[in-house]
Amino acid sequence: MKNCIVAQSGGPTVAINASLAGVIKGVTDSGCFDTIYGSVNGILGILDNHILNLTETIHSPELLEQLIHTPAMYLGSCRFKLPNYRDDDSSYSFIFKQFERMNIGAFFYIGGNDSMDTVLKLSEYGAQIGSPVRIIGIPKTIDNDLMVTDHTPGFGSAAKYIASSILEIAHDTFIYAVKSVTIVEIMGRDAGWLTAASALARNEYNSAPHLIYLPETSFDKDEFLSDVRELLKKQDNVIVAVSEGIHDSTGNYVSCGESIADTFGHSQLSGVGKAMEYLIKDNINVKVRSVEVNVLQRCAAHMASATDLAEAFASGQKAVSLAEEEITAAMVTMKRTSNQPYTIEYDYAKINGIANEAKSVPREWINERGNDVLQPLIDYLYPLIQGEPEIQYKNGLPSYLDVSHLITKKW
Amino acid sequence: MKNCIVAQSGGPTVAINASLAGVIKGVTDSGCFDTIYGSVNGILGILDNHILNLTETIHSPELLEQLIHTPAMYLGSCRFKLPNYRDDDSSYSFIFKQFERMNIGAFFYIGGNDSMDTVLKLSEYGAQIGSPVRIIGIPKTIDNDLMVTDHTPGFGSAAKYIASSILEIAHDTFIYAVKSVTIVEIMGRDAGWLTAASALARNEYNSAPHLIYLPETSFDKDEFLSDVRELLKKQDNVIVAVSEGIHDSTGNYVSCGESIADTFGHSQLSGVGKAMEYLIKDNINVKVRSVEVNVLQRCAAHMASATDLAEAFASGQKAVSLAEEEITAAMVTMKRTSNQPYTIEYDYAKINGIANEAKSVPREWINERGNDVLQPLIDYLYPLIQGEPEIQYKNGLPSYLDVSHLITKKW
Numbered sequence: 001m002k003n004c005i006v007a008q009s010g011g012p013t014v015a016i017n018a019s020l021a022g023v024i025k026g027v028t029d030s031g032c033f034d035t036i037y038g039s040v041n042g043i044l045g046i047l048d049n050h051i052l053n054l055t056e057t058i059h060s061p062e063l064l065e066q067l068i069h070t071p072a073m074y075l076g077s078c079r080f081k082l083p084n085y086r087d088d089d090s091s092y093s094f095i096f097k098q099f100e101r102m103n104i105g106a107f108f109y110i111g112g113n114d115s116m117d118t119v120l121k122l123s124e125y126g127a128q129i130g131s132p133v134r135i136i137g138i139p140k141t142i143d144n145d146l147m148v149t150d151h152t153p154g155f156g157s158a159a160k161y162i163a164s165s166i167l168e169i170a171h172d173t174f175i176y177a178v179k180s181v182t183i184v185e186i187m188g189r190d191a192g193w194l195t196a197a198s199a200l201a202r203n204e205y206n207s208a209p210h211l212i213y214l215p216e217t218s219f220d221k222d223e224f225l226s227d228v229r230e231l232l233k234k235q236d237n238v239i240v241a242v243s244e245g246i247h248d249s250t251g252n253y254v255s256c257g258e259s260i261a262d263t264f265g266h267s268q269l270s271g272v273g274k275a276m277e278y279l280i281k282d283n284i285n286v287k288v289r290s291v292e293v294n295v296l297q298r299c300a301a302h303m304a305s306a307t308d309l310a311e312a313f314a315s316g317q318k319a320v321s322l323a324e325e326e327i328t329a330a331m332v333t334m335k336r337t338s339n340q341p342y343t344i345e346y347d348y349a350k351i352n353g354i355a356n357e358a359k360s361v362p363r364e365w366i367n368e369r370g371n372d373v374l375q376p377l378i379d380y381l382y383p384l385i386q387g388e389p390e391i392q393y394k395n396g397l398p399s400y401l402d403v404s405h406l407i408t409k410k411w
Numbered sequence: 412m413k414n415c416i417v418a419q420s421g422g423p424t425v426a427i428n429a430s431l432a433g434v435i436k437g438v439t440d441s442g443c444f445d446t447i448y449g450s451v452n453g454i455l456g457i458l459d460n461h462i463l464n465l466t467e468t469i470h471s472p473e474l475l476e477q478l479i480h481t482p483a484m485y486l487g488s489c490r491f492k493l494p495n496y497r498d499d500d501s502s503y504s505f506i507f508k509q510f511e512r513m514n515i516g517a518f519f520y521i522g523g524n525d526s527m528d529t530v531l532k533l534s535e536y537g538a539q540i541g542s543p544v545r546i547i548g549i550p551k552t553i554d555n556d557l558m559v560t561d562h563t564p565g566f567g568s569a570a571k572y573i574a575s576s577i578l579e580i581a582h583d584t585f586i587y588a589v590k591s592v593t594i595v596e597i598m599g600r601d602a603g604w605l606t607a608a609s610a611l612a613r614n615e616y617n618s619a620p621h622l623i624y625l626p627e628t629s630f631d632k633d634e635f636l637s638d639v640r641e642l643l644k645k646q647d648n649v650i651v652a653v654s655e656g657i658h659d660s661t662g663n664y665v666s667c668g669e670s671i672a673d674t675f676g677h678s679q680l681s682g683v684g685k686a687m688e689y690l691i692k693d694n695i696n697v698k699v700r701s702v703e704v705n706v707l708q709r710c711a712a713h714m715a716s717a718t719d720l721a722e723a724f725a726s727g728q729k730a731v732s733l734a735e736e737e738i739t740a741a742m743v744t745m746k747r748t749s750n751q752p753y754t755i756e757y758d759y760a761k762i763n764g765i766a767n768e769a770k771s772v773p774r775e776w777i778n779e780r781g782n783d784v785l786q787p788l789i790d791y792l793y794p795l796i797q798g799e800p801e802i803q804y805k806n807g808l809p810s811y812l813d814v815s816h817l818i819t820k821k822w
Contacts, residue, residue: 070582072583163807165707175423397796
């Protein structure tokens with residue numbers, strides 16, 4: 001019987017280890033592969049021969065359960081982009097030799113857009129050399145910007161964290177009897193899904209966030225100042241949720257931070273919250289604070305959505321069953337079959353329509369002025385944050401799986 | 412029978428409403444006062460006649476329970492400093508006239524150092540005019556810097572949030588196979604208690620934070636760079652926990668942000684994390700990120716310490732029993748009678764030894780080089796973060812008490 005290998009890549013999420021657990025459970029239940037290997041630091045682990053034997057390390061149901069609830073990548077990650085194999089196929093031939101050496105029947109890659117680029121390239125190269133290795137992508141991203149799938153594992157938990165943080169920040173903000181504006185900066189370079197989730201914080205007493213800005217529309221600073229002024233006539237506290245990636249009508253980022261390109265050619269953003277804080281300070285005489293929701297929006301496993309973890313786990317299992325059915329060059333997808341009650345089906349899509357594309361928030365789900373989201377978007381988001389997983393605590397802190405294999409490693 | 416009035420002041424904590432609930436429970440159980448009034452926005456509510464009837468609004472055990480778990484101030488807060496009554500006693504005479512008008516027998520003020528200044532001044536003025544109103548302070552602050560009491564309600568929950576955040580940030584950081592430094596900036600202007608709590612994140616696999624800087628010692632940037640360089644020889648990822656208030660040997664804040672004085676003459680700090688990030692960038696060729704743990708460290712009620720909430724509640728009850736015993740000009744205190752098992756006793760101290768003093772971390776609980784904390788400090792902190800309260804969720808988010816009386820209010 002053949003073995004299989006799994007790796008994780010891109011930015012962390014709270015649910016990416018649940019997908020890894022799903023792969024392990026899928027293989028164990030079906031018995032379709034012998035040993036489950038884990039490549040450490042994404043595809044780099046295969047290139048550098050840094051491989052764990054997951055069949056041995058995750059050997060009990062208790063460890064599997066703990067893996068589901070552990071944030072970020074148990075196997076580590078990478079931001080490595082394979083070259084075009086037509087220009088240089090040396091990494092490719094090495095990877096497929098490694099597959100052969102380890103008697104690999106399937107490679108599962110859990111990641112976002114850039115990881116799906118790797119799935120696409122390995123699939124194409126594998127087809128070209130006639131490799132029998134099945135190459136399957138399992139989606140994850142807090143950005144929710146992968147094509148074809150209704151939504152992406154990892155997003156629901158980040159959305160729940162954002163919504164609950166906005167609610168807690170609202171409680172924090174309402175206490176002072178002074179006029180104030182609070183800007184909350186949320187991750188999301190090109191897609192505003194996560195920032196839109198801030199709207200879920202609204203309830204019978206809380207109408208915050210009062211303004212929401214996504215990268216799908218152009219930001220006009222005069223309109224923004226005018227909207228804030230209008231709100232301050234009616235209420236003491238204005239809370240603004242803003243995506244890090246908003247830009248003006250000419251496409252320039254509003255961020256006042258540095259803008260440098262990363263390995264994948266993305267701009268690294270920082271500081272849109274600060275930029276808007278200064279904008280208010282310069283124009284309106286009011287207390288202003290900007291809050292950059294930090295990396296916890298992608299790693300606060302104690303605030304995970306039970307729905308999200310269950311879907312991430314099922315996506316991992318689905319990937320195994322796809323490999324069993326001899327499907328390759330594909331990514332697991334979710335299709336929403338009903339919204340009330342919320343039901344989804346797991347399916348797959350060919351990888352060549354997914355990689356290097358990004359799914360934006362539809363313009364018709366954003367109000368005309370571009371400062372709020374509309375009900376269909378809230379209806380879409382609502383089921384994804386439901387349910388609270390039972391978190392185990394030890395010594396007063398969440399009990400996560402030992403990741404010392406990532407810490408002690410030297411490159 | 413007389414009535415009583417309670418107010419909350421200063422910065423938010425996760426436990427300050429538990430103390431309010433304790434006052435309500437204490438009065439209800441003892442029957443020592445008739446109506447419980449709540450002054451909205453601290454002492455300002457008495458001055459501006461903005462008073463709630465808490466006996467009516469918190470009328471059921473369910474509402475009392477929800478109040479315990481609601482972050483920030485149910486009654487709102489203020490940053491108002493009473494003038495010296497020898498210079499101007501107009502506010503004082505108005506406040507005591509209000510007390511008389513409402514037939515008040517006791518005033519409970521839940522707050523930190525500045526609120527205890529108000530308790531002290533009102534106590535002195537009350538004694539001078541021969542007022543029978545008991546004035547009792549109930550401590551709260553995430554800074555843990557109040558004198559006489561072993562620790563302060565609100566601190567344990569913030570400490571638990573900081574420790575779990577550092578652990579989650581560590582998981583987030585360990586995933587990339589690149590050398591990196593992560594700076595985590597934590598609240599605490601003059602006292603390093605909360606930053607010290609980051610050490611509780613250490614466990615069998617995690618040694619982060621690797622460096623901890625408190626305002627109780629002087630920060631030397633050359634020693635810091637040298638320590639980071641040494642660590643990077645042994646490990647890939649260095650995580651640094653730093654208090655916003657650290658300063659160099661001449662007393663200058665390391666922060667690169669603006670430094671302006673607030674109403675109480677405190678310097679408003681921002682940006683020590685950024686300052687240290689730039690310091691590393693300019694001197695060491697390594698990936699650097701700074702994370703400012705935002706206001707959630709004081710309002711993330713979903714991560715409260717059950718021990719902290721229970722103690723905050725008991726402190727509120729104790730305040731009522733002090734008033735019953737005709738004690739005034741006092742603050743509730745906690746005395747640790749044993750560390751293993753952890754036990755405390757509730758007592759009180761005269762307010763004049765507490766107000767306008769601040770308790771620092773003892774120098775002997777910090778290592779000689781000033782870049783880590785020692786075991787006695789960890790032993791002191793450990794019991795305070797234990798236990799997880801049962802949080803009620805509604806529609807996927809923590810279910811907090813309606814605070815629309817704070818939102819709709821117009822000043």
